[in-house]
Amino acid sequence: MLPQEEALDILIEFLHVHGYTKVKGISLDTIRILAAIVLQENVCVYNNKIYKQMLGGAMGSSFTLTLANIFMWKWQKEFVRRQDISGEFYGRYIDDIFMTWNKSENELRKLLDAANSWHPNIKLEYKISKSLPFLDVLLTNSNGILLTSVYHKPAAEPYVVPFISDHPRHVFINVIQTSLARAARYSSTLEAFNHEQRYIQLTLLYNG
Incomplete structure (x- = not known):
């Protein structure tokens, strides 16, 4: 989970690096104060006791997700540097x-x-193989x-x-179009696309 003060420091560093002194007229000092309120003023009640969140941010908060991405931007700098030097590819989604x-x-x-020693709150679980999934894409080194x-x-x-559910008709069309578009984009061979x-087709038949 995000260390709150460190995450706020990295947020301001991120804005500085990208040339911001203000965002929509709001100073970076004010942004840090507002971000601290969102991040640090989260409480819950359990057994008639009030607990304040001291680590990380509220689950489901769009700001927490954005801040986590910025936190990873800072963490991955050394990774990106090493990959750039060796001409390798590095990509991250959240x-x-x-x-x-x-x-x-x-x-x-x-x-x-x-890399697992670079920050106490970030630990990688990794898999090394000639064929690996990344999100909904299977990548294979052939x-x-x-x-x-x-x-x-x-x-x-x-x-x-x-198909028998009471949804607007365009929903069913979208399911088919989206599935076929994904197949076309992700399939590097005709064989993979046909598969x-x-x-x-089988999924649609199975669902009536």
């Missing part, structure tokens, strides 16, 4: 990271283990060629909105 590596696996494990396809979690059930197309 707390999911995907990166390439062309040195030994032992060196990679050393880097990842070292003899040096990067292949992509749609990834479905093993526990995912093939359910969509049933996903069959999956979509």
Whole structure:
């Protein structure tokens, strides 16, 4: 979870680095004060006692998510620097990271283990393989060629909105269009696209 004071410091650093002295006429000092109120003035009641949140931010708060992204921006600087030097790829979506590596696996494990010491509140759980999912994309290294396809979690059930449900008709059209568009965008080969197309057809048949 986010250390509150450190996160607020990083927020102001982020704004400075990107050339802000004010945001929509509001000074950075005022922004820090307002951000502190949002982050630190969260309480809950349990067994007739009032508890104040001392670490992290409120769950579901859009500001907490934004601040977490900015916090990760600070943390990942060393990672990005090392990847840039070696010409490798580094990408992150919130707390999911995907990166390439062309040195030994032992060196990679050393880097990842070292990264786990950069901040006490950030610990990486990593997987090293020639085929890995990142969000809903499956990426595969096939003899040096990067292949992509749609990834479905093993526990995912093939359910969509049933055709007999009382939804506006455009909802059903959108389900099909979105699924096919994702298949077209994510499939790097015709074989992968055809496989996903069959999956979509079976899912629709299953849901009536």
